[in-house]
Amino acid sequence: xxxxxxxxxxxxxxxxxxxxxxxxxxxxxxxxxxxxxxxxxxxxxxxxxxxxxxxxxxxxxxxxxxxxxxxxxxxxxxxxxxxxxxxxxxxxxxxxxxxxxxxxxxxxxxxxxxxxxxxxxxxxxxxxxxxxxxxxxxxxxxxxxxxxxxxxxxxxxxxxxxxxxxxxxxxxxxxxxxxxxxxxxxxxxxxxxxxxxxxxxxxxxxxxxxxxxxxxxxxxxxxxxxxxxxxxxxxxxxxxxxxxxxxxxxxxxxxxxxxxxxxxxxxxxxxxxxxxxxxxxxxxxxxxxxxxxxxxxxxxxxxxxxxxxxxxxxxxxxxxxxxxxxxxx
Ligand code: ADP
Numbered sequence: 077x078x079x080x081x082x083x084x085x086x087x088x089x090x091x092x093x094x095x096x097x098x099x100x101x102x103x104x105x106x107x108x109x110x111x112x113x114x115x116x117x118x119x120x121x122x123x124x125x126x127x128x129x130x131x132x133x134x135x136x137x138x139x140x141x142x143x144x145x146x147x148x149x150x151x152x153x154x155x156x157x158x159x160x161x162x163x164x165x166x167x168x169x170x171x172x173x174x175x176x177x178x179x180x181x182x183x184x185x186x187x188x189x190x191x192x193x194x195x196x197x198x199x200x201x202x203x204x205x206x207x208x209x210x211x212x213x214x215x216x217x218x219x220x221x222x223x224x225x226x227x228x229x230x231x232x233x234x235x236x237x238x239x240x241x242x243x244x245x246x247x248x249x250x251x252x253x254x255x256x257x258x259x260x261x262x263x264x265x266x267x268x269x270x271x272x273x274x275x276x277x278x279x280x281x282x283x284x285x286x287x288x289x290x291x292x293x294x295x296x297x298x299x300x301x302x303x304x305x306x307x308x309x310x311x312x313x314x315x316x317x318x319x320x321x322x323x324x325x326x327x328x329x330x331x332x333x334x335x336x337x338x339x340x341x342x343x344x345x346x347x348x349x350x351x352x353x354x355x356x357x358x359x360x361x362x363x364x365x366x367x368x369x370x371x372x373x374x375x376x377x378x379x380x381x382x383x384x385x386x387x388x389x390x391x392x393x394x395x396x397x398x399x400x401x402x403x404x405x
Contacts, residue, residue, distance in 0.1 A: 078110040079251070081219040083117040083157065086134035087124070088276030090141050092285040092356060093264035095363075096328045097225025101258055103146035106223055112152040113217055113388055114142060119157050119164065120210070123203040124192065124277075140377055141287055144367035153391075155384030157213065162392035166212035169399050171205060173242050174234075179204050183230055211235035216392040218251040226263040227273055229255050246402035250395075260335060261328035267301035270317035288364055291357045298322075298353035309342040311335045319345060322352050329355035 082102060084094055106112045116138045121131045135156055147154055157163050179185065185206070189199045202209075214222055214235050222232050232255035239250040264274045268283030276284065285297055303318035313320040323335040326348065330338075342348050370377060 078220045079218055080106045080110040080112040080221045080223060081115070081214050081217045081253075082106075082223050083115040083120075083213060084138050084142070085120045085277065086116055086118050086131055086138045087121045087126075088134065089286040089288060090138060091264075091274050091276045091287070092325070092360075093225065093274035094276065095145065095287060095359075096261040096264055096325065097227075097258060098223055099142065099145050100328075101223045101256075102142075102152070103148075106221075107148060107152040110221065113219075113391070114147060114152060114154050115157045115213065115388070116142075116155075117157040117210075117213060120206060123200055123206050124188070125197065136377070139381055140370045141363070141367055143370055143377065143380065144363045145287070149380045149384065153384045153387045154380055155388045156381055159381070159385035160388045160392060162216045162389065162396045163209065163212050166216050166392075166396045166399060167205075167209045169403055170208045170211050170215070170238050170242070172403070173238050173245075174208050174211075176204075178234065178237075179207065182207050182234070184227070207231045207234050208238070211238050214253050215239055215250045216395055217388070218391075218395055219253040220251060221256050222253050223256045223258075225273075226257060229257070242399070242402075246399075249399050249402045258328070261324045264325060265317065265321040267297055267318075267321070270302060270321050285356060287360055288367060289360065290364075291361075294357050294360065295353040298356060299349050301349060301352075303345050307344070309339045309345065309348060311339045319348070322348055326352045326355055329359050 082098060084090060084099070090099070102112065102114055116135045118131060118135045121134070139154060139156065142154060143149070185204055188203055192199050192203070210231050211234060214232070224232060232253065236252050236254070239252045243249055266272045266274045266283035267285070268281065274284050282297055282300065285294055289297070301318060301322060303322070304316050306316060309319065310316070311320055311323050320335065323339055327333050327335045327338055
């Protein structure tokens with residue numbers, strides 16, 4: 077059976093980008109057709125300045141939201157990365173496989189390091205090695221497919237390179253995974269800045285829709301989305317990125333149709349925005365409702381995460397043990 081692995085970082089509140097780019101496929105497709113493991117990758121949250129209590133709270137919230145979004149612990153495995161030691165164990169072996177040049181070429185590293193330095197802060201070494209830990213997350217589970225948004229494509233490509241290199245050096249040890257991306261909305265853009273991706277890690281803002289946003293907040297953010305001042309509605313990502321983003325979100329929310337075809341049905345930007353707002357409100361309504369129920373039952377979430385970690389360990393341990401033997405340890 078195909079093995080699927082993916083994760084979310086507890087660095088902020090989950091966004092519409094996380095949902096459309098990744099989580100929706102996990103809960104609607106992957107868990108039904110594959111042996112799927114999903115992780116709240118909390119070690120990755122320590123790569124930038126963090127507050128311990130906040131990381132703990134956000135990890136918990138992310139796990140609860142994944143369940144609220146429809147992740148079924150009877151069908152897939154949900155766990156917190158730091159509960160499974162194999163990630164850190166394997167990461168070290170992969171640090172001995174990757175090169176520093178490879179790490180410095182990673183786009184996310186360059187962007188995030190520049191941001192940290194711009195704030196006058198220092199860059200943690202773990203920000204540089206983050207993609208190696210991510211490779212360990214994936215390879216430890218003999219993963220075939222990694223359903224992610226476009227922003228993670230380069231990291232999955234690196235994971236493939238490391239797996240191939242390790243296998244060539246030490247004999248076949250790792251499955252070489254591949255990224256899978258959604259047909260539309262693989263990169264949801266910030267509603268206030270359609271040249272930047274909608275990201276949770278930067279603290280949100282009026283251009284970021286969170287999964288727990290109240291309907292009125294969603295409507296306000298969508299109606300105030302930045303677009304150009306054109307009149308006719310066409311899907312033109314290069315020329316009209318704000319409008320294209322809205323059309324892609326609408327297509328993704330309403331069943332994955334073609335954004336260009338959708339555009340043909342509209343004669344004003346306002347009408348597009350109104351439909352996007354209502355589609356997102358309807359998409360998020362059941363998630364918010366189920367989240368409220370789950371928050372009232374913390375022992376259920378604890379049980380899911382405990383069992384998930386045990387299952388994850390059982391899958392990862394033999395793979396990582398094999399890798400240790402392969403390198404001569
Ligand atoms: P973030 O960048 O919001 O901190 P994570 O690194 O935790 O997100 O990513 C979780 C998943 O959500 C990944 O598969 C990532 O590719 C996807 N994702 C994140 N932001 C977006 C976006 N704006 N559009 C599409 N997918 C996204």
